[in-house]
Amino acid sequence: MSISNKKSWQILFAIGLGTIMVPINASIVNVSLPIITEFFGATVATSEWILTSYLITLLSFVLFFGKFGDFWGHERLYMAGLVGFIFSSLLCSLAPSILLLIILRAIQGFTAAMMISVSLGIVKKSFPISMLGQALGIYAVLIAGGLTLGPAIGGILDGLLGWRSIFLINLPMGILSLIICFKILDRGESKEIKWDIIGTISQFLALFSLVYLLNYITSNPINIEAVILTIFTISMVILFIWWERRTEDPILNLSLFRNISFSAYNLSLHLNYVCMYMVIFVMPFYLLKVLNLSTNTTGLVLTAAPLLMMFLAPVSGIISDKFGSRPLSFIGALICAVAFYSMTELQFYSNEIDVFLRLALLGVGAAIFQSPTNRAIMSKIPNGQAGVASGILVTMRNLGMVFAVCYAGILLSTTINPTTLQLNSLIPLQAYDLTTGMHLVVTLGVILSLIMALLSVIGILTSKIIKREVLDRIQQD
Helix, strand or coil: CCCCCCHHHHHHHHHHHHCCHHHHEEEEEEEHHHHHHHHHHHHHHHHCHHHHHHHHHHHHHHHHHHHHHHCCHHHHHHHHHHHHHHHHHHHCCCCCHHHHHHHHHHHHHHHHHHHHHHHHHHHHHCCCCHHHHHHHHHHHHHHHHHHHHHHHHHHHHHHHHHHHHHCCCHHHHHHHHHHHHHHCCCCCCCCCCCHHHHHHHHHHHHHHHHHHHHHHHHHHHHHHHHHHHHHHHHHHHHHHHHHHHCCCCCCCHHHHHHHHHHHHHHHHHHHHHHHHHHHHHHHHHHHHHCCCHHHHHHHHCCHHHHHHHHHHHHHHHHHHHHCCCCHHHHHHHHHHHHHHHHHHCCCCCCCCCHHHHHHHHHHHHHHHHHHHHHHHHHHHCHHHHHHHHHHHHHHHHHHHHHHHHHHHHHHHCCCCCCCHHHCCCCCCCHHHHHHHHHHHHHHHHHEEEEEEEEHHHHHHHHHHHHHHHHHHHHHHH
């Protein structure tokens, strides 16, 4: 696919403008959740479904739409999802009840899956391999930056215009993206679609039950319902894998995972998002309730990581285009480990500068890690599988977000009662307990980051083995 450099960057701008709304809306509601709960007179358990319903439908349909986009057309599917996302966002801002808001958020997640499942494939097709790392670096900034900036944007909009305004920010961004996409994207011709009905249903049930199970065990003790949910989830996963290995045209080509590098880097990217979202989840509690910072100051402190990523991820992508992805992935993972370790030194008497600098170091590590890792994965995938590979990436990323909340919630609950976290202010002993819980969370971040570095080494060794085998075959011929 021959595309001029100018048009390539226009496509990246349009896709990025729309795609960034997906991670923003995964976290923008967090700050406003207590206000929405009070507004509708609902319970906390009920209002949490405003977050969960979005993630469940996003997760459950992203693989389906990744496969669907390979047949119907990535550009067509993206634009259809963008229209639906704009419309559902408007309806969310007008929701008269919390039940309807939860349903509309589920629809919003459904349309978000249409967009995010094919966006990476569109970017891959739009750039030559020599510029792919740079383009994917910018794309990585948008995803990670949107995820991290969501709470800050939500807090500012809520404070100025009320909670309904947090959904309206999607309208100008989405409409501009739609106008540009309509003008510059080549829709092409669609192909005949072969439906994998059993695979689609089993993967939906597997992901839905998994997300529901993780949310259930964070707020309930292990009981017979949790056991039944676990058995059902495992059964659906086994059914999905069994069917996908036997059907003629599966929704997920499991043969992709025979590539050790592809599997290793997907897992490492998943772990990186677990680490990043654990910080997004736990750090606001520490900043607001231990350091007693204002909402605005908390939002500014949380921008440290995305600001550094905004500048460094494209640079990391350019370097990976010239020197390869794997060494940078290894270095980035080690920097992330150092950043998380430095957060174990934060105490209840620390200040916002202490936190900002450590989050900034994490942003440096994430920027160096994510761009090359995305490039390493996508550069090996043929265009015919770009939608499926993009769907796998999105699924791994969003599963990381769900797991992060579960892991962080469980670790915090070992040091402080969850009901205590709802208090506006904490006594010194409670602040100490919350700080201890935060230390457990970032310690897990250290461990996962070291595993990321190990997986990068596996990728390096695998690449060398493959190159050696190719050279041996050439010499034999």
